[in-house]
Amino acid sequence: MVLFGLIILFVALVALQRLVYSRFWSRHLTVDLIFSAKTGAEGGSIKLTEVITSRKALPLPWLTVKFQVSRHLVFSDKLHATITDDYYREDLFSLGMYQRISRTLPVIMKKRGYYTIKSIDLVSSDLLLTRKLVDHARSHSVLTVCPRLIPREDFAVPYSQIMGEILARTALLPDPFEFRGIREYQGFDTLRSINWLATARSGSLKVNVHEYTASRDVIVLLNVEPDGAFFEEELLEEGIRIAATLCDSLIHEGVSCGLISNARDIITGETIDIATGQSGQHIQQIQEQLGRLDLTRKPEPFAPMLMQRGFSSYRDPVLLMVSINCSDDICRSWSDCLSRVHAGLWILPRYADRHDRLPDTEHPTLCWEVKRRAR
Incomplete structure (x- = not known):
């Protein structure tokens, strides 16, 4: 009788703890x-x-x-x-x-x-x-x-070409009386700009950064349309890195920079249009926006976007277009756009073994060699 009572008690306790845990295990x-x-x-x-x-x-x-x-x-x-x-x-x-x-x-x-x-x-x-x-x-x-910023040693020569061909000296003449800060030495810097005291303190070359007597707005245009039927994700991602590095480098040089892209924001679904600016917060805004680009969504057609876009509100604008797509429509829209804007450069990311694809344009073009990833 005692054994039977113990069995009933055990079964009751098992049932009770099951009930308690079933009702309260996830509470609080x-x-x-x-x-x-x-x-x-x-x-x-x-x-x-x-x-x-x-x-x-x-x-x-x-x-x-x-x-x-x-x-x-x-x-x-x-x-x-x-x-x-x-x-x-x-x-x-x-x-x-x-x-x-x-x-x-x-x-x-x-x-x-x-x-x-x-x-x-x-x-x-x-x-x-x-x-x-x-x-x-x-x-x-x-x-x-x-996006990862392209290392300085890989970016120095193309950036020098951009600064030399597009950002004319008359528009970006440093004002020696307006000191803005100190930064790391880069390949295109002159010896006269080196701050030897800061170099001695840090152990690495530092240069003075001055404000400019005149300024221009630089607008980075990022096209994420693939070139033809093949979706080359690595080329598109490299284009995003180029856009990020351009904006970061230009703003650190004191150049007012903005970003326009036909890519979609993963949160809003809208295309990208960031006004020009040159603050640290502006850099962060551009970087975060590029991080949220969704390449799985269909982008807005870039050629009509270029045709409809006006640049009259910018100060002596310079256009830097990053696009792997070399279609005739984009070439025509780019030429029409540069007929209204005096300065522009097409940056074309492409694989090192693909030299056959070039845009049909008489305007300056910079081919950016991309290494294929090992599979």
Whole structure:
């Protein structure tokens, strides 16, 4: 009789704890996945922190947190992970009463883009592991990966050509009485501009940066239409990096710079039109906007966009067009555009083994050689 009573008591306790856990296991349980910064640079690293908080007296013997992110965010710790079109990860925790646990995961940002935590699943059980419990959570943490800037040694010669052919000396004559700051020495700088005192202090060459007696607006035009039927993503991405590096370099030189593109913003779906500016915040705005470009959406046709665009509101504008598309329509629109604007340069990203594709234009063109990625 006693044994029978104990069996009934045991069954009742099992049923009771199952009921309690079924109703209350996820109550006052929060899971947050937080990026250490809102923005980062392509090729750089960032941290993702998992924060699990239980504000109740009910312990969880085990809790599995499953989440899904883009495979272009690479975790150095690949344990309990599956990589297909996305990255799926499972982490196991054990939570006591009123406990908070955090775990930080280093992440490498392999590709430019706008990233979210796509899904978070929580899996647990009761104390006796008799019932599987499942719930879902949401994360509002987002990460914008800005395009990688092209290294100075790779960019010095093309940038010198741009400065020499497009930004005329009469329009960008430095004013020796208007000092703006100090920056790193670059290949196109003169010896007269070197600040020897700052060089001695830092151990690397530094040059003085002056304001300009006259200024021009530079507008970077980024076309993301593919050249023909083939979608060359790496060429388009290199074009975005060129646009980012141009804007960054010009603004650091004190040149007022803006950005126009037919690419779509991944959040708004709108094309890009950033007015000219030359502040640090302006650089950040351009970089973040380029990070949010969505190449999977169909861009606005670029040739009509050039034809309809007016540049009369800019100060003696200079146009720098980055486009892998060399269609006749774009060539005609570019020529018509430069008939209204006195200065412009077409920058053509192309593979080093493809010398046959050139725009049919009499205006200056700079071919930017791109190395094919190893498969």
